[in-house]
Amino acid sequence: MIEQEMIEEILIPENQIQKRVEQLGEQISRDYQGKQLFCIGVLRGAIVFLADLARYIKVPMVFDFMSISSYGISTESSGVVRILKDLDENIENKDVLIVEDIIDTGLTLDYLLRMLKSRKPASLKVCTLLNKKERKKIKVPIDYCGFDIPDKFVVGYGLDFNGLYRNIPYILVLKPEYYNKPMDY
Numbered sequence: 001m002i003e004q005e006m007i008e009e010i011l012i013p014e015n016q017i018q019k020r021v022e023q024l025g026e027q028i029s030r031d032y033q034g035k036q037l038f039c040i041g042v043l044r045g046a047i048v049f050l051a052d053l054a055r056y057i058k059v060p061m062v063f064d065f066m067s068i069s070s071y072g073i074s075t076e077s078s079g080v081v082r083i084l085k086d087l088d089e090n091i092e093n094k095d096v097l098i099v100e101d102i103i104d105t106g107l108t109l110d111y112l113l114r115m116l117k118s119r120k121p122a123s124l125k126v127c128t129l130l131n132k133k134e135r136k137k138i139k140v141p142i143d144y145c146g147f148d149i150p151d152k153f154v155v156g157y158g159l160d161f162n163g164l165y166r167n168i169p170y171i172l173v174l175k176p177e178y179y180n181k182p183m184d185y
């Protein structure tokens with residue numbers, strides 16, 4: 001999957017991720033008791049997290065997916081988000097939970113929240129596996145967060161570099177020589 005020499009550090013091992021995802025699933029199940037959850041997975045990074053999380057959610061739920069443009073190979077989020085694939089279903093009057101892999105500056109999420117709010121869901125919350133607290137450029141509400149992480153470029157468990165490493169079951173930091181260091185990383 002990945003050569004040992006490419007790894008700078010394993011930030012979150014697999015067992016810790018699984019334990020935390022289970023806790024999040026339990027918390028979400030309690031909070032949405034008596035309701036039907038409409039989960040929006042943000043492609044492609046969130047699919048691994050959403051697939052695991054969903055199995056710990058005990059209330060009726062449906063999934064839908066959105067694909068938006070985010071980082072290129074060496075650029076930073078600008079907050080100008082392009083929708084590559086919109087939702088298939090209408091979210092009006094539904095209890096919507098956005099499931100994200102990582103929130104960095106918050107610009108992408110801010111855009112997404114404003115856009116989805118205009119579609120008049122009954123409620124709109126956010127669940128992210130990872131949050132880079134120190135990098136926020138804008139205040140965004142995060143209802144469920146797996147882990148606060150430092151300002152490091154991470155891959156694994158759905159997160160990629162150049163499309164690779166999403167299938168690694170833990171979160172790691174790549175050695176800088178293995179990626180083209182963009183301005184901020």
Ligand code: 5GP
Nearest residue numbers: 070077103104105106107108153154159160
């Ligand atoms: P934001 O708009 O919050 O700055 O950017 C969020 C998006 O940036 C994420 O959905 C993800 O695609 C990308 N991103 C931010 N930090 C990282 C990181 O450490 N690793 C990877 N693989 N993607 C990241």
